[in-house]
Every structure is written in C-alpha cells, then in structure tokens.
Amino acid sequence: MSHDRIALPGFLAFLRRRPTAKSGLMSWLTTVDHKRVGLMYFWSGLFFLLVAGGQALAMRMQLSQSDNQLVGADMFNQLLTMHGTTMVFLAVMPLSASFMNYIMPLQIGARDVAFPRLNAFSYWMFLVGAIVLNASWFLGGAPNFGWFGYANLTSLEFSPTHGAEFWILGLAVLSISSTVSSLNFIVTILNMRAPGMGMMRMPVFTWMTLVTSFIVILAMPAVTVGLIYLLFDRMAGTGFFNPAIGGDVLLWQHLFWVFGHPEVYIIVLPPMGMMSDILPTFARKPLFGYPIVVFSGAAIGFIGFSVWAHHMFTVGLGPVANTAFSLTTSLVAIPTGAKIFNWLFTLWGGKIRFKTPMLFAVGFIAMFLIGGLTGVMNSAASADYQQHDTYFIVAHFHYTLVGGGLYGLLAGITYWFPKLTGKMYNDSVGRKAFWLFFTGFNLTFLSMFLLGLLGMPRRIYVYSADMGWDLPNLIATIGAFAMAAAIGWLVFELFRALRHGEPAPADPWDARTLEWTIPSPPPEYNFAAIPIVEAREDLWDRKMRGRTAKTLPEGPLGIHMPSQSWMPLIAAFGVLLGGFGLLYSLPLALTGVGIILLAFFAWALEGEAGYHIHPAGEAK
Amino acid sequence: MATGIPHIKLLWWSYLASDCMLFGGLIAGYLIYKGRSHAPPYPMDVFDFQTTTISTFILLASSLTMVLQLAAIQKGNLARFRLFNILTILAGLIFLGFQVFEFRAFYDEGLTLQTNLFGASFYLLTGVHGMHVAVGVLWMVALLIYSYWGGVTKKRAIDVEVAGLYWHFVDVVWIVIFSVVYLMEYTA
Numbered sequence: 010m011s012h013d014r015i016a017l018p019g020f021l022a023f024l025r026r027r028p029t030a031k032s033g034l035m036s037w038l039t040t041v042d043h044k045r046v047g048l049m050y051f052w053s054g055l056f057f058l059l060v061a062g063g064q065a066l067a068m069r070m071q072l073s074q075s076d077n078q079l080v081g082a083d084m085f086n087q088l089l090t091m092h093g094t095t096m097v098f099l100a101v102m103p104l105s106a107s108f109m110n111y112i113m114p115l116q117i118g119a120r121d122v123a124f125p126r127l128n129a130f131s132y133w134m135f136l137v138g139a140i141v142l143n144a145s146w147f148l149g150g151a152p153n154f155g156w157f158g159y160a161n162l163t164s165l166e167f168s169p170t171h172g173a174e175f176w177i178l179g180l181a182v183l184s185i186s187s188t189v190s191s192l193n194f195i196v197t198i199l200n201m202r203a204p205g206m207g208m209m210r211m212p213v214f215t216w217m218t219l220v221t222s223f224i225v226i227l228a229m230p231a232v233t234v235g236l237i238y239l240l241f242d243r244m245a246g247t248g249f250f251n252p253a254i255g256g257d258v259l260l261w262q263h264l265f266w267v268f269g270h271p272e273v274y275i276i277v278l279p280p281m282g283m284m285s286d287i288l289p290t291f292a293r294k295p296l297f298g299y300p301i302v303v304f305s306g307a308a309i310g311f312i313g314f315s316v317w318a319h320h321m322f323t324v325g326l327g328p329v330a331n332t333a334f335s336l337t338t339s340l341v342a343i344p345t346g347a348k349i350f351n352w353l354f355t356l357w358g359g360k361i362r363f364k365t366p367m368l369f370a371v372g373f374i375a376m377f378l379i380g381g382l383t384g385v386m387n388s389a390a391s392a393d394y395q396q397h398d399t400y401f402i403v404a405h406f407h408y409t410l411v412g413g414g415l416y417g418l419l420a421g422i423t424y425w426f427p428k429l430t431g432k433m434y435n436d437s438v439g440r441k442a443f444w445l446f447f448t449g450f451n452l453t454f455l456s457m458f459l460l461g462l463l464g465m466p467r468r469i470y471v472y473s474a475d476m477g478w479d480l481p482n483l484i485a486t487i488g489a490f491a492m493a494a495a496i497g498w499l500v501f502e503l504f505r506a507l508r509h510g511e512p513a514p515a516d517p518w519d520a521r522t523l524e525w526t527i528p529s530p531p532p533e534y535n536f537a538a539i540p541i542v543e544a545r546e547d548l549w550d551r552k553m554r555g556r557t558a559k560t561l562p563e564g565p566l567g568i569h570m571p572s573q574s575w576m577p578l579i580a581a582f583g584v585l586l587g588g589f590g591l592l593y594s595l596p597l598a599l600t601g602v603g604i605i606l607l608a609f610f611a612w613a614l615e616g617e618a619g620y621h622i623h624p625a626g627e628a629k
Numbered sequence: 630m631a632t633g634i635p636h637i638k639l640l641w642w643s644y645l646a647s648d649c650m651l652f653g654g655l656i657a658g659y660l661i662y663k664g665r666s667h668a669p670p671y672p673m674d675v676f677d678f679q680t681t682t683i684s685t686f687i688l689l690a691s692s693l694t695m696v697l698q699l700a701a702i703q704k705g706n707l708a709r710f711r712l713f714n715i716l717t718i719l720a721g722l723i724f725l726g727f728q729v730f731e732f733r734a735f736y737d738e739g740l741t742l743q744t745n746l747f748g749a750s751f752y753l754l755t756g757v758h759g760m761h762v763a764v765g766v767l768w769m770v771a772l773l774i775y776s777y778w779g780g781v782t783k784k785r786a787i788d789v790e791v792a793g794l795y796w797h798f799v800d801v802v803w804i805v806i807f808s809v810v811y812l813m814e815y816t817a
Contacts (some may be wrong), residue, residue: 015780123636188647199632228646234654237753247742247749249658255746264654357684450665610771 017614023628024615027572037202039573040123042533046132047111047427053424054103057139061095064088066493069453070408073486075474085470086153087172091146093156093512094176097276098183105279106135106187109218110423115524116212118203118542123196123390125571126612127189133203133581141588142179145172152176157269157320158239160250160261165243171592177236184229187275191222194473198222199467203523204561205542209303210214212522212546213296216303217282220310221275228271228314235264242590253606255365259324266317269271274313276410277377278306280417281348283285285372287424288352290520291367292359295546300352305351312341323397331390338388345381349374364518369420376412380405383458398468401461404454411450411572419499421535427517431529432510434502442499449491456481456488468576521549526558534568536560537624563623572618580608639692641791645798652802655757656809661749661774665747672814674807675735684727685807691720692800695793705783707776714773716795721766728759751810761799766794 017024028039037045062392066137068347071080080088114122122128139151145151152172154162163173198219201212238249239261250261296302314336322331352374372460383405387393396402427433460481463470472478516525524549527536538560544550551558583604632639694716701709732752740748772792775781781789 014776016778124640182720192640192643192647195643196636200634200636202631226643227650230647230650231654233651235654237757238658239751241742241753245742247753248746249662249749255662255667256661257661260661264658275772581685606767613771614775 046105050103052106057099064092069367069486069489082470087151116215119201130577131190132614138183139584145175160258191225194222214282214283217278221278228268231266247430270317283421287370294359297354305347308344322393335390366420366424368443370546373416380408399461400457400465404457427513432506433513434506438502446495449488452488453485456485567621567623576612655754664748666747670740688724695796717767776780
C-alpha cells in the first residue's frame with residue numbers, strides 16, 4: 010500500500026524522501042534488510058562474546074590458585090555480574106537473533122520479515138542496551154550483584170553506585186528489543202510462508218524461532234515488572250524489596266526467575282533448531298521424528314514456564330512448593346530427552362560427514378546431555394540443597410548454555426557462514442579449533458563439577474589453600490585459556506575467510522532447505538521468484554526427484570522492496586538519551602522522550618512506501 | 630497472509646498478549662502486598678468509590694465511542710469518525726483527569742510512593758495503566774490529525790481497528806484493576 014494519496018502538509022514533505030544508499034555507512038544506518046540486520050547482530054554478538062570471554066578469563070586467573078590477590082573482591086563481583094549479563098543478553102541472544110533474522114525468512118521463502126523497519130529498530134535498541142549496560146564500567150562501576158540481581162543486595166544501601174541503574178535500564182531496553190523482534194518473527198512465520206509451506210513443512214530452526222518468540226513475549230514482562238519495582242525502590246524511595254517496611258526480597262526472585270528460567274530456553278531452543286537442520290544435512294538422512302521434535306520444542310517452551318522456583322529450593326518455600334517444582338522440572342526433561350533421542354536416531358544409519366558444523370552438532374548432543382542429566386540431579390530439591398550455590402551448578406549451566414547453546418550457535422555459524430558471506434573458511438582449521446575448544450571446555454567444567462561436590466561455593470573471589478581446591482581450579486583455568494585460544498583461532502579464521510576465502514557456491518554442504526537454493530550471499534530480494542513448496546525439506550525433495558521448483562509469477566511491477574528509513578535509528582537514539590537523562594539530567598530525558606515521539610510519528614507518516622525492482626537489478 | 634489475519638492485526642494481538650503478562654505481574658505484585666502495609670493510610674482510608682465509579686464508567690463509555698469511531702470509518706463516514714474520535718479523546722482525557730485528581734487527593738491524605746507498600750504498589754499499577762491510557766489518547770489525536778491529511782479512509786480502516794484493539798485492551802485491564810484493587814476492598 011502506498012501513502013502517496015496522503016496530503017502531508019508542506020513541512021512534512023521531506024518524509025517522502027527515503028534514504029536510498031546501497032553502500033557505505035548510511036546504507037547500514039538506514040537499512041531495513043533482514044540480512045543486514047542479521048549481520049549487524051552477528052558481529053555485535055561475536056564482539057561481546059569475546060568481551061564476556063575476557064571477563065571470564067580475568068576471573069579464572071584470579072581463581073587459578075588459592076589466596077590469590079590478582080583481582081580484588083569488588084572487581085571480581087563486577088566481572089562475574091557482567092560476564093553473566095553480557096554472555097546472556099549481548100552475546101548468545103544476539104548470535105541467535107542474527108540467524109533468526111537472516112536465515113528464518115530464507116527458510117520460509119520470504120523476501121523479508123513482516124515489519125522491516127521494526128526489525129531495524131530491534132537491532133538499534135539492542136545496541137543502545139549494550140551501550141547503557143557497559144557505560145557502567147566508566148561511570149561509577151559496573152553492577153556487582155550477579156546477573157540475577159537479587160534484592161536487597163541491589164538496594165541503594167548495598168549497591169550505592171549507578172551500576173544498578175545501568176543494569177536496570179540496559180535490561181529494560183534489551184527486553185524491548187527482544188520483544189519487538191519476537192513479535193515481528195511471529196507475524197512473519199505465521200503469515201509469510203511461501204505457498205505450499207504448511208507449518209509441518211517448515212524447517213525445525215524456523216519452528217524453534219516461533220516457539221522462542223512466544224516465550225520471549227510472555228516471559229519478558231515478569232522481569233520488566235521486577236525492574237520497574239527495583240528502579241522505583243532506588244530512585245523514588247518505594248519499598249517493594251525493603252524488608253523494613255514489609256517488602257519481600259523473595260518477590261524479586263520470583264519475578265526474576267519467572268522470566269529467568271524461560272530465558273534459558275530462549276537461549277537453547279534456537280540452537281536446538283539449528284541442530285535439527287544441521288544433523289540431517291551431514292548425516293544425509295531426514296530428521297528422525299520431525300513432528301515429535303517440533304512438538305517437544307513447544308512442550309519445553311510451555312513446561313519451562315512452570316519450573317522457575319527450582320532456582321529457589323533453598324529459600325524456604327516449604328516442602329509442598331519444593332516438591333511441585335521438582336516434579337515440573339523433571340517433567341521438562343522428558344521432551345528434552347525426546348529431542349536427544351531423535352537426533353541420535355537421525356545419525357543412526359546415516360552417511361556421516363564430519364565437517365566443522367557436524368563436530369559442533371555432535372558435540373552439542375554429548376555436552377548438553379551432561380548438562381541435562383546434571384539438571385535432573387538438581388531438580389531433586391533434596392539433592393539441590395547440597396548442590397545449590399556451589400560450582401556444581403556453575404558446571405551444570407555451562408554444560409547446557411555453552412555445551413548446548415554455544416556449541417549449537419557455533420554449529421550454526423560454521424554452517425551458515427558461507428551463505429552469509431559468500432566465502433568458505435578452512436574446514437581443517439574449524440575442526441582443529443573445535444577439538445581445542447572441546448578439550449578446554451571439558452577441562453574447565455568437569456573440574457567445576459568436582460569443585461562443587463567438594464563444597465566450593467559460587468561467587469567467591471578467593472579461597473584458602475587448606476580447602477584442597479587448588480588443582481581443579483588450576484585445571485579449570487587452563488581449560489579456559491584453551492577455550493579462548495580456540496575461539497580466537499576460529500574467529501581469526503572466519504575473518505581471514507571473509508577477506509581471502511574461496512568463493513562459496515549456493516549449496517556448499519549439499520543441504521536440504523530453501524536458503525541453499527539462492528546465491529551466497531543472497532541478493533537483496535532473496536528469491537528471484539518465490540518457490541512453490543511441495544515437501545518438507547523441499548530442496549532435498551527436488552534433488553531426489555530431479556525436479557525444478559515451480560515458482561510464483563512475478564508481479565507486473567516486479568519485486569516489491571521495502572524502503573530504507575532513518576526512523577528506527579533515530580527512535581533508538583531517543584531512547585539512549587532518555588536512559589542517560591533519567592540518571593543525570595531531566596532536560597536530557599525529556600529531549601530523549603521528545604525524539605522518540607517525533608521519530609514514531611515520522612515513522613507512521615512516512616509510511617511503508619517501497620519501490621520495485623526486477624531480479625536483474627534495475628530499479629523502477 | 631497465511632493465517633488470513635492482516636500482519637498489523639496479528640502483531641497487535643501478539644503484543645497485547647505480552648502486555649497482559651505485564652499487567653498480570655503488576656496486579657500480582659499488588660495482591661501479594663495487599664494487607665501487608667505497616668503504616669496507614671490503607672485503601673479504605675482513601676478510596677472514594679463514587680468518584681472512581683464515575684471515572685470507570687467514562688472509560689468504559691470510551692470503548693463504545695471507539696467502536697462507533699471504527700464503524701463510522703468502515704462505512705467511509707469521515708465526519709462521524711471524527712466525532713466519535715474526539716469523544717474518545719475527551720473520555721480518555723477525563724479519565725486521566727480523574728486519575729490525577731484521585732492521586733492528588735490521596736497524596737493530601739498522606740499516601741505517597743514511599744509511605745507504605747499500598748502506596749507503592751497502587752501508584753505503580755494505576756500509573757502504568759494511566760500511561761497506557763495516555764499513549765492511547767496520543768494515538769487517537771494522531772489519527773484525528775491524520776484524518777485531515779486524507780490518511781484515514783475506509784480502505785485503511787484497519788489502522789483504526791488496531792487502535793481500537795489497544796484501546797479496548799487498556800479498558801479491560803482497568804476493569805480488572807477496578808475489581809481487584811477497589812471493589813475487592815468490600816470483601817476484605
């Protein structure tokens with residue numbers, strides 16, 4: 010639809026002139042192309058993966074030996090808080106988001122997401138959130154109370170620096186970014202699939218994107234409420250978490266974990282979806298039990314909302330509550346196990362090629378299994394009394410979040426890198442980096458299981474020599490450096506490939522889904538002609554039956570492309586000003602709000618616009 | 630559109646699901662702290678049911694004017710659309726005016742954000758709701774201005790429909806808040 014008939018008053022006529030730069034900085038600042046948005050998320054996520062990894066290395070160096078004074082207590086607390094917060098919100102989630110943005114529309118045969126400008130806004134909001142959160146380092150100190158921010162350690166009395174406000178505002182902005190993204194993905198997946206692509210013909214990665222998006226929009230508000238309460242406690246003198254006036258610190262824990270547990274499924278479900286696309290490709294076999302895998306993903310998402318208080322077994326909720334949450338937590342292991350079995354049955358009898366993505370994928374199965382089984386150990390409330398707040402838990406969640414989440418993401422990164430960049434990396438380097446990472450990972454986190462059972466508590470910056478924890482800690486630190494080296498090696502190789510790699514064909518892996526039917530990297534419009542889908546794994550079906558795809562005829566005007574826009578960036582900039590203004594300057598805050606409102610109105614008034622091109626590339 | 634639901638409508642319905650969880654959390658927070666304030670004023674000390682009933686009625690009436698606004702533009706009647714749009718704006722503004730009046734009255738009776746848990750949870754819950762109403766009013770004003778630039782048409786009635794979705798949602802949330810916060814005091 011076009012707004013050309015709207016009689017905008019003269020002073021608003023400039024809104025008709027949309028930015029059109031196709032290269033250079035302006036083209037990135039005004040892009041609405043899901044592929045470019047995906048790339049921006051990718052490089053940002055990778056950057057913060059390295060930042061958070063550095064924070065981990067600093068901690069590991071401090072803990073490598075007893076009675077160490079390399080890193081003091083307060084700095085250590087800042088590091089552990091920011092390592093967790095950065096990894097969750099600025100590394101792993103955006104890396105997932107990058108593929109949900111880039112690949113999902115390709116997998117469903119779409120030209121973009123349903124709301125391209127909103128998509129760009131999500132990315133800019135992510136960047137604003139990342140800036141606000143990390144500004145804390147330079148403006149009084151980073152938050153130092155753990156990524157879960159328990160009250161009332163987070164009160165003004167016990168956390169006097171602005172670190173807490175930066176944490177609150179940063180998370181609030183990031184939650185808006187994620188929510189908006191998820192809304193976009195839901196509409197895109199439900200409404201914009203190519204003809205013939207029924208829901209049960211979608212690739213599992215797309216399915217998991219859909220499930221994850223629903224989890225995001227339903228879980229985020231819980232932490233938002235908590236963050237509002239905390240912000241008001243700190244800035245307006247309310248007493249939501251002040252025991253002196255009757256406030257309940259447990260309310261924070263409930264609100265946080267009602268979000269926080271679904272959050273770990275937000276982290277792990279997209280990588281699981283990647284697994285379900287990658288394993289069949291490298292085993293040359295269809296995914297075993299596709300309907301069960303899909304249904305299990307949805308079941309995990311649903312049941313995942315009922316388990317949150319397993320993070321609170323030791324706070325005194327009582328035996329009835331503890332039992333209930335033990336049961337629900339064990340229950341969520343069932344669909345999770347179903348996925349594992351289906352992946353194993355996919356491999357069984359397959360013709361397996363151990364390329365880099367496959368190594369990470371198979372590694373995922375083994376590592377996530379360890380994480381999941383120790384999760385079942387933790388789900389027994391009675392056992393958790395021993396394990397809670399020890400390194401056993403740290404090991405458990407790193408086996409699931411890294412062994413599952415990050416391995417899955419690395420599988421996805423090494424799988425889709427040729428598609429995104431049009432370049433092949435050196436697979437031998439990838440495989441070696443995998444083994445180095447795998448070795449380091451297990452050295453570090455197996456040691457932590459041991460340390461946990463030996464009684465080493467979490468979140469301590471130093472321990473004394475007579476605890477007997479020195480050797481496992483040293484091994485864990487060595488493992489951490491091995492992981493860092495492996496990631497550094499892999500990232501270096503990816504950068505090298507970006508500049509000097511062999512050109513990648515459309516389908517370097519002999520794969521099965523629609524994204525591999527278009528060039529690497531895809532043209533701006535994705536598909537020259539929208540395919541008519543005839544099967545699940547439509548590309549494989551075409552290969553096996555030797556057919557070419559039927560396609561939709563091109564419209565008389567050509568392919569409709571969305572126009573670029575400044576408004577998403579400007580609106581996000583307004584949020585940045587508003588955030589800092591809230592902390593430092595009322596006029597700045599009001600300016601920020603003003604900019605947001607103006608940008609939103611301009612966004613509405615400039616309309617969807619759009620232009621047409623023909624696949625040969627000529628604009629109309 | 631594979632679901633048959635236009636993108637913009639599907640988007641807003643999904644967003645409302647999220648907003649539901651937000652208000653659910655805030656209402657839960659209010660209920661958890663109900664009766665646990667250490668110091669007065671307590672709800673029955675400050676609530677003025679007659680006044681709040683009036684403002685509630687006005688907000689509910691605004692849902693009617695919203696529906697009539699939509700029906701008008703769906704039939705292409707721009708003048709009628711504008712009439713009911715303005716009435717909706719007025720109703721929203723009056724409701725907000727009542728909120729301001731009520732907050733001031735409570736403040737004068739000693740209820741602030743800091744006084745007790747009731748003050749904190751009440752002002753936050755109704756304040757967040759009030760902000761949603763304010764955004765809605767802004768949206769209505771935008772539609773009104775837009776209608777003078779030829780932007781509101783029978784063909785694009787869906788733009789008014791999604792504004793209506795939002796407006797009705799905010800209204801329904803108020804019904805829940807009114808029941809849980811005000812009316813339930815009678816059962817205590």
